[in-house]
Amino acid sequence: MAVERLQKLISKAGIASRREAEELIKQGRVTINGKRAVLGDRADLSVDEVRVDGERLKINTPRIYIMLNKPMGVVTAVTPQHQETRQTVRDLIPLEGHLYPAGRLDADSEGLVLMTNDGDLAERLTHPRYQKAKVYEVTVLGRISDEALEIWSRGVMLDDGKTLPVQIKVLRREAHSSTLQITMTEGRKRQIRRVANTLGYPVQRLVRTHFATLALGDLKPGQWRHLTETEVATLKAFAYSLSMTPKRFVQRPARRLGALRRSAPAQPAQKREDRPTRPAKPSSKPRPERITQRPTKPRRKPNTAKRPPRRRK
Structure with missing residues (x-):
């Protein structure tokens, strides 16, 4: 295998998205060959031993895609934070393995939450630059x-x-x-x-x-279900295709004038006698005479006065 960033490897393993993987690294929960990892580290899983919370990373993990109707008062997280007593969305799904929410939804809010172990897809659906x-x-x-x-x-x-x-x-x-x-x-x-x-x-x-392409439908609060193959395929096509994003929400970078000229269709060149001549603009004020020679500055006279001899100390 090739050497890749730790965030990408953790995302591929289905443990967390890339942004969440950065937090795991900052918290010191990731190690490479027994040493604590830092942001910027890379690894090759065919050679290096990467562990998250003591569990070795494995890439060949079956992907899971689940739609959950989050009830009000449930925290959109995998594990509760310090002194947090409320239930998490992970608690509502009694399945083994890594599973985390794609994006967030306030505890006071309710509705559709996508639970998955596909870090790349979660990144595509939730990162602000993709505007889904x-x-x-x-x-x-x-x-x-x-x-x-x-x-x-x-x-x-x-x-x-x-x-x-x-x-x-x-x-x-x-x-x-x-x-x-x-x-x-x-x-x-x-x-x-x-x-x-x-x-x-x-x-x-x-x-x-x-x-994205998912609709909550008649799923009741607290209930969840696996996505169908068609729903997964449509969701991935939407996530990886910019053209399926509504045009109103796509912020395209401004094109330079040169790029606009290159993209415009070429026009046939006009002959000199066919070109329209511009009418001369009437001048209201006479133009000042052009100075062809710069004024010369008077030269300074050389200082011929003799300086007194310096005294020796």
């Missing part, structure tokens, strides 16, 4: 105004920067509450709740109904 869409059904307090919806859809300035544009569809708007369908590509921590609070409409309920 997720759909949420959000109920906010109060009758939301059209002006607030317009501001929300264009992007709202938060303490960590302005949010990307989102698609908003009003499902129900009553006197004391409003239900919205929000399609977004970002995944900042508690982003929807923070934006809603900024606009003055606190969130009462938040449910993720779609994740």
Whole structure:
């Protein structure tokens, strides 16, 4: 096997995504040949012995893809953090082996969570640079105004920067509450709740109904199921193909003028006599005469005064 970064090897082994693998390395839970690994280390599993939490890395692990309807109050994590007593999404799936959530969903929220051991796919679906869409059904307090919806859809300035544009569809708007369908590509921590609070409409309920090509359907809270082969194939095609991402959410880099000229169809060259002549612009002020010779500076006279002889000490 080839020498690869530890994050990639851990992701291939299905232990964690690449970003989560970096945290494992920082925490000192990864070793190479008995020595503690650091960020930037590489290894070859055919030669080196890499262990995570004392368990040796194995690449040839069958892939698992599970859709879970996370109930409210359950933490989207594999293991609980320090002094955390709430249940995790991993506790809801009684299967052996490594299994972790692709992305995150607040404990106060509910809905679709993809559980897998495919680190590369999880990276493609959750990393911000790929901008994969997720759909949420959000109920906010109060009758939301059209002006607030317009501001929300264009992007709202938060303490960590302005949010990307989102698609908003009003499902129900009553006197004391409003239900919205929000399609977004970002995944900042508690982003929807923070934006809603900024606009003055606190969130009462938040449910993720779609994740990439997956739909929650009639799966009840706390229930889970394996994805079908067709669902896995469609999900991978969406994850690895930029063209399947909604055009509104794709931020393409600006093209340079030279690239635009090269991509434009070539035009036949015009003859000199066929080219239109530009009319001369009338000059309102006379042009100043051009100075052809720089003014000469007067030369300094040489200092002919003799200096007194230096005294010896």
